[in-house]
Amino acid sequence: MASKTLYSQRDPSLKKRDDFEDILEERRNSSDLRYALRCYTPVLYKGMTPCKTTILKTIVLQSDQLHHVINQVAKETGEASDIIQEEAVNILEEMAHRLQLSTIRFFAFTLSKAFKTLFQSVRVNEEGIQRLQQAIQEHPVVLLPSHRSYIDFLIMSYILYTYDLALPVIAAGMDFLGMKFIGEMLRMSGAFFIRRSFGGDKLYWAVFSEYVKTMLRNGYAPIEFFLEGTRSRTCKSLTPKLGLLNIVMEPFFKGEVFDVSLVPISISYERVLEETLYARELLGVPKPKESTSGLLKARRILSEDYGSIHVYFGQPVSVRSLAQGRINRSQYNLVPRYIPRKPSEETQGFVNDTAFKLVRKQEENMVLRPWVLIAAILMQNLDGIDSVLLTEQTAWLRGLAQAFGAFLDWPGQEPVGKVVSSSLSLHHGLVRVAGGRVQLAQELQETASPKEALFNHAVCVLSCASYRNQILHVFLRPALLALAMDTAATSRKDDVYSSFVYLRNVFSNEFILCPGAMVQDFEEACYLLMKCGAVQILKQDIVVTERGQPILSFLSGMLEPFLQGYQVVCRYFSEEVSEDLAEKQYIPSVRSFAVKCILSDSIRCYEALSSDLQKNALAALLRMNALRKVKVADQATLKVNKMAVKMLEDTLGGKVPAQKPVLARL
């Protein structure tokens, strides 16, 4: 089989991954103060001499690009260019970092203390660190960590400091500046602040992009930002944002640097600090009232055990090699390089593909703890499961995950039962073990209305779902295939393929699916299912084996909540919405529709309550032209195409087979 040869060489379970070292171990055995004050001499890009932040600002303000834009804006607005210049200075002042070693040392000290109480270990792959050290000396480096928690970038800087690597400058959202003191502290530890939206503001864009590019070109420091743009509340990777990635690649496109190294970094938490906060946020429930002060709350967090953190520094990816044969750099030859131009379609496509590739890399290198397997099983047994059965199933799922190449961190030789029980105890806030049954925790409050009770339970379910989500990427493609086989009209390969492509398309806002990689994804899914003996691929047909039945039903079970959730959204649009809907009302109104459905027992899908799923479904409907967005003044209105919505709902419900995609070709 062609697919076999294609995938066998990169069979992930055979791949030897790097080993991890616990950086907290040394902290536990030696003085934090000495550590914070130790000699710090990182290697720099091509041995460049570090320049002061003030000089950096001057370079930016004197750059040709900024001058050009300032003059342009001055001409357009009729203002004097020194006023615009002044504005640029202010923007830069608001944006720029003021990296100071003393602040770093302060953080090194306090974070050591905090991490030691919060976490059992912070484990880092040292080979990755060595690769990074090499990369920093050769080319400008961009660090791209996954984003699951506020502490992601603290962790990053902390690790780099520990390994004597150049400290990064970090793109952070302006919202941090709201916290007066913290914001300035972060600024002094290398964060620079960007407004969340500055769509049409040419000057802002110019200052911002020139600032980033200047740091990159000079090899001033590694630049760090989050491809996902924001923290993922669901622990699923988010569709990457392209703005900053575009900016850091541009110096390469324009020949200003020889290459840029992109380093995907996966930070995985055994327990995310924000776990229930996220669930509440997704449900739109206000945070529980704090009777005590913030300090006490912090202390409560400090008293909890958050397990360990794994940080995997991936293989640096060379933009040059990625762009080979895809980007014609001579397109920049005919216009002065300081004149900002919209990237060509070719470039945008390339940046988009690269972004997806990098997020996939982040996913692949996420270390998975046994708990995510347990969570995945619990999510399919919301009424609880016998603890013996749970142990059995965990062992089974472990085997399957490994066969699919999951990066599983299974504790040594310990028996499965013990692993399961220790996982359960770490997450005692989410699960209860009672009478030999394991069940999601449910705070029973006498006074609670049914609606409140529902939300309380949903918090728990969504928290648990966020752990299942961590392993979704491993099963995603085979699971889509499993679903496709369910919904396809026949078992003929091309029918299954068109179903697969259809589902893949529907869920492409929900999961990380590289654009245009339909065939690869399909082949990968086939290969994996064949490899674990779940299906047989004949000349024309894809056939389920006897062994394969439980695997397939587990896999499609995994996507079931999403399938149901999307159906709920479709039903909402076809039943509740007449013609138009103000976009603003969408989330609260679809949520109350979902609540109604759950309370009336017509569905049991709590994930339909999640605003993340609701937003993704909305994006999918828009993309598939089942909805149309009309903007009048500042009001965005959604126009519903009832036919199309109904069609989608029926297809997802398995009532009609997916229509053949035009491009279905194997």
Place this chain on the structure above:
Amino acid sequence: MASNCSERQRIAQQRLKIIAGHIQKDEDGEPTRIFANNCKGEDADKHSSSTTTMPKRRQEIMKWNGWGYSDSRFLFNKKGQAEFTGKRYRLSGMILPSLKDWFEGTFGASLQHKTPAVPSLNSSSVQPPTLNEDFIQDLKTTGIQYSHEAEDRIFRAHGHCLHEIFALREGKFGRVPDMVAWPSCHDDVVKIVELASKHNVCLIPYGGGTSVSSALECPPEETRSIVSLDTSQMNRILWIDEKNLTAHVEAGIIGQALESALNESGYCTGHEPDSMEFSSLGGWVATRASGMKKNIYGNIEDLVIHIKMVTPRGVIEKSCQGPRMSTGPDIHHFILGSEGTLGVITEVTMKIRPIPEYQKYGSVVFPNFEQGVACLREVAKQRCAPASIRLMDNAQFQFGHALKPQVSSIFTSFLDGLKKFYITKFKGFDPHRLCVATLLFEGDRERVLQHEKQVYDIAAKFGGLAAGEDNGQRGYMLTFVIAYLRDLGMDYYVIGESFETSVPWDRVLDLCRNVKERIVRECKEKGVQFPPLSTCRVTQTYDAGACVYFYFAFNYRGLGDPVHVYEQVEHAAREEILANGGSLSHHHGVGKLRKQWMQESISNVGMGMLKSVKEYVDPDNIFGNRNLL
């Protein structure tokens, strides 16, 4: 009267010495810089015979498998010291004590590992000529000389690309011309082209043979008889017009012969490409050559007033010698850069200038290449570039140092030490980053000195320190001996070549850095065991950009097919140049080596225009070297 005559002779001789200036060894060892203005009333006819001629059997004075004169070569003597043989150059007969260390250190080469060339040409391994008997019969009646001896044919089967020389050294020959013809005037060429058209013979014009674009390679698929048309015997200056300062010259004349002949009358063209010892006027026109001193005299397209070219359609020329015309697209520009695809350039009228009164070399040390480029840019902006200004990067500066001859006195070596101390310790220049600009000023003495001050003042603004005439002169000398050095390298597993481009000012630094790095990286990827020499210099400045020259060489021990690796790396480097906004070529031309990029360089329509010209001028592809298109 007699004394007057000998006085004139003396002056003429002195002039001759200066002409060769930077390339040739001074008899008395003292560079002479000042000489009197000559009288201009001389009869031009006196000078209508050339002084230096290229013999028909070039192999008698030149190497058949390497660069330049047979008597001049680098070698490592028994003591392991490098030495340059012969008497022709300033370096000739000198010991270069630091070359060996530089050579071994830079390339990881060793004098123990030799790769000698085959000692002599084995005529039997040259494929026998495909002769067109009818053509030969007719040619005989014209009295034009020709030969089909293997040695003559081999000599004209190649330029000086690495792969060409490498193959010769291994005694391997591909398709070579089937015969060589030596026309001695325009009319001879007309006859040959007519006969070739009549008998369908392929003609390849051959001037100096210094091409580095595979332009002289015979297309292997060519089945017709190939005749190499050697223009070397068409080497007379036909007249000098002192009223308009022009000279009408046969196109086969070799650069240095043209200069020395004109010098006798007190004139020069000022066109000095690095290959001027061997390259011909016709070749310059056919490739759009550029001279070192173009800042004063212009490039070849600025220098030519009138061109006569013989094509299968007939002779093309303009009817007058007006200095500029608005008569539709300039037909000269079909000829300039046509690379022998349209016809043979037979006669050219060129601008001439009185020999400058005074010439002065100079050099400036910059703390780094960036500053150096900024300085050159400023000089170009103020339009005060000296006759020549070149900026070598650090690696080339080191290279230049390795070519310092043995110092004659302790005092000089002490002085050198002192200079080095001053620059590196006192001024804080990093010896691994600093770079040098070499300068050449020309004109009347006062103006030169004034000009010099202006340039040094600008340099000072960019942290440049004047570093003496000697360094400057050595820089220019390097250009002339570098090709000889390549032959030395090839004796010891080192192969290399140079290539060039032109690029807008704002991209100079980026292009230099990226191309050099690309070379290093490609070498590594292709399995080259030792880091290559990858170095560049900015050799010309223009209002809107500069010409950049790269040298690239590596030690090929351990490689199965070094030439292939070399070509892959050069290919990658050219891609990098194009991606960084550089041109396909500044003055080397396209030939067959860079043909594949022509379309992307000049667009489809551009290609179509050129093709339609070829189609009209030479429908039977008589000039079948297949360059350019």
